[in-house]
Amino acid sequence: xxxxxxxxxxxxxxxxxxxxxxxxxxxxxxxxxxxxxxxxxxxxxxxxxxxxxxxxxxxxxxxxxxxxxxxxxxxxxxxxxxxxxxxxxxxxxxxxxxxxxxxxxxxxxxxxxxxxxxxxxxxxxxxxxxxxxxxxxxxx
Numbered sequence: 001x002x003x004x005x006x007x008x009x010x011x012x013x014x015x016x017x018x019x020x021x022x023x024x025x026x027x028x029x030x031x032x033x034x035x036x037x038x039x040x041x042x043x044x045x046x047x048x049x050x051x052x053x054x055x056x057x058x059x060x061x062x063x064x065x066x067x068x069x070x071x072x073x074x075x076x077x078x079x080x081x082x083x084x085x086x087x088x089x090x091x092x093x094x095x096x097x098x099x100x101x102x103x104x105x106x107x108x109x110x111x112x113x114x115x116x117x118x119x120x121x122x123x124x125x126x127x128x129x130x131x132x133x134x135x136x137x138x139x140x
Contacts, residue, residue: 050112
């Protein structure tokens with residue numbers, strides 16, 4: 001039971017830390033425009049998928065989720081859902097996704113995974129016994 005408490009405590013602390021760091025992130029300010037600079041080419045920005053992330057960011061989320069599927073199948077859903085929250089928080093922080101915006105639209109994770117890796121998403125929903133990923137996210 002002590003290991004379980006440590007795991008839950010670590011999960012809560014990590015989630016709180018991610019939330020605080022997201023809240024402390026500097027706001028985005030528009031870059032000063034210069035009339036002499038040419039307009040950026042459309043091909044320089046990676047194409048965004050549903051959910052407003054790049055294909056690389058979406059692939060990273062899917063890879064992280066796929067790595068946890070066996071664990072989520074092994075443990076009860078109530079034990080696995082904090083892991084999903086931690087995974088999403090770590091992914092968002094590593095990918096530069098605005099945690100505050102993600103908190104206001106948790107369905108973005110469903111949009112991203114449905115577009116990028118529907119099979120992995122379906123397996124996660126089944127393992128966690130949830131109707132959608134947004135329903136299991138807390139604090140985002």
